[in-house]
Amino acid sequence: MDRQYFKSHTMCWGTLGTVRPFSGFHPQRDVIQIREAVQKKDAATLVRILTNRNSAQRQDIAKIYKETTQQELIAGMKRVLSGDLEALMLELMMPPLQHEAYRLHQAMAGLGTDEETLLEILCTRSSEKLRGISAAYQEMYKKDLEKEAKGETSGDFAELIVALMNKEDVSGFxxxxxxxxxxxxxxxxxxxxxxxxxxxxxxxxxxxxxxxxxxxxxxxxxxxxxxxxxxxxxxxxxxxxxECIQNPEVYLAKRLTGMKAAVVHGIMVSHSEEDLLGIRVAFLKLTGTSLYTTLQKNFKGYHLEALLAICRSED
CATH class of the missing domain: 1.10.220.10 (Annexin)
Structure with a gap:
């Protein structure tokens, strides 16, 4: 973890996110180090830099990397990383709306549907955010998200999914x-x-x-x-x-208790700049053990280091 991360007087301490803008951000310097890491297949440097930058800063790095090397950073990362670490780091490189669209697409890909991931995203996101996710889905996959989701579900559940995608606040008694x-x-x-x-x-x-x-x-x-x-x-x-209406952070903490890599990646990356601190608190109350310690018991290597950097600290 970069020590400079904690030295900034401009960080967004008013948020409940764990990943915040990196102090003294120099994307050109990061790109030089990342280029060397890709050439040397140095996963540790990729993890150290990219988990200590927020999403906007990562996009700046990716842009400058392409301008400098004429290659996509993602392609370089794939040559260095593999397995769960690769999956996590690639998700980390996605802009937030694209990341949620990707997760929804994965939930509906192949045989069967991951209803819980569909519900997690649709139930915890605002109508405004869902419109942005739908637009990102259309751009990425050239398909209409609502039609795709409706085609993957049926009956009352399909009606619920469509209604969630069109949420609105109407006054009532x-x-x-x-x-x-x-x-x-x-x-x-x-x-x-x-x-x-x-x-x-x-x-x-x-x-x-x-x-x-x-x-x-x-x-x-x-x-x-x-x-x-x-x-x-x-x-x-x-x-x-x-559950999400009553307390979305408790619901998300419950999802994390299973410690399935894909679920852990999805929630931690999606909420790292928004409310992961709140989810950490809920996880501790729910299980009696901190999220940081639980990650250490279930994962290892650079994959664990990346997860701990996103989680940020012990509770």
Whole structure:
């Protein structure tokens, strides 16, 4: 980890991100070192530099590298790196919207669909951010994200996915929404439509009041109530959405507990400049062990060094 990282008086300490702009950033100097690292196949230098620069700085490095060498930095990195380390570092080099688009594409690639990753991104991102991700997806893959996602899903779950992609804040009355959702659970066959409509068209403050009201009236928490009345993908979708409305950082921390490399990469890179500090706090409360220590128990080598640099410090 570069010691200079902590010396800047201009860093964004008001954010909950762990990766912040590097003090005294000199992209030309970084490019010289990276060129030498690529030639010598020196993975340590690539990890040291690129994990200690924020996304915008990495893009500057990639631009100057191409102007200087007439080659793409990504191609050079692929000659040096392999396995999980390569996957992590390539994700780190993607601009944020492209990275989210890439993760969604990977979730729908091949046989089967990774519903949990779809839900993670769609449930934790604002409508404005999702529009940017959709535009990036169109540019990268020449396909419409909404059509792709709808084609990979079916039934109520497909309706939920489409509604999440078109989220909007519409004013509503707490008591009326409580009555609508409670009534949908009292039907002979529970109705997903009111849940999809209300949960994707109200802000989180409103919805948390709705959940509290439902719990006070029924004496039962919302997620167990959903588990009793819904099954399959729509149960998963509504439960994840409720968790993200209540506390997205806790949900993301729960995702990390499995320590699957692809999930760890996706969440840590996606949230490294936004709220990874908050996720770290939630992880510690959830597991009793810090994220930093847990990473050390599950990964090794330069891959571990890169993850620890993104995580940044012990809690």
């Amino acid at each position: 707490v008591q009326k929404d409580i009555e609508s959702l409670s009534a949908s659970l009292d039907e002979k066959k529970a109705q997903a439509a009111p849940w999809i409509d209300i949960l994707t068209s109200r802000d989180s403050n409103h919805l948390n009041k709705v959940f509290m009201g439902m719990e006070l009236e029924s004496g039962q928490m919302v997620i167990p109530a959903l588990e009793k009345r819904f099954s399959g993908d729509i149960h998963l979708g509504l439960s994840v959405l409720v």
